[in-house]
Amino acid sequence: MLLRLSFSSEGRARIQDLATASLLTRSGTSRVVERLAHAGYVERLDAEEDGRGSYAVLTKAGRQHFQDAARQHVALVRRAFLRHFTPQELETMASFWKRLEPGQAAETPTKPPRQRSAPRRPKKPGRSAR
Numbered sequence: 001m002l003l004r005l006s007f008s009s010e011g012r013a014r015i016q017d018l019a020t021a022s023l024l025t026r027s028g029t030s031r032v033v034e035r036l037a038h039a040g041y042v043e044r045l046d047a048e049e050d051g052r053g054s055y056a057v058l059t060k061a062g063r064q065h066f067q068d069a070a071r072q073h074v075a076l077v078r079r080a081f082l083r084h085f086t087p088q089e090l091e092t093m094a095s096f097w098k099r100l101e102p103g104q105a106a107e108t109p110t111k112p113p114r115q116r117s118a119p120r121r122p123k124k125p126g127r128s129a130r
Contacts (some may be wrong), residue, residue, distance in 0.1 A: 004018055014054070045058045
């Protein structure tokens, strides 16, 4: 949730929109927001425009917590994963990830390459097909 809120405009999003963008139900998302609010990372505000929904709003403490966690995550990924590749291999991987950026879908191949099936074993003499 903190990731989505940090990337949203003004650090806020409707809880329903957060649920739609995640694998959680609306009630599951609402419970996560409540726990984050209890920790001081978000504020829950009523939606003034319709009075039905509510917003999760990232607090200063929530933004700081997310930034700290993101730094630790990047350090872990570098240590556990990226250090095993050469600069050229990292450039190749980067070109693959670029395909996932918005607006790059047209460059993505429409069909995966055809894979050859494994060679069949010869049938044993005297056995009939079922």
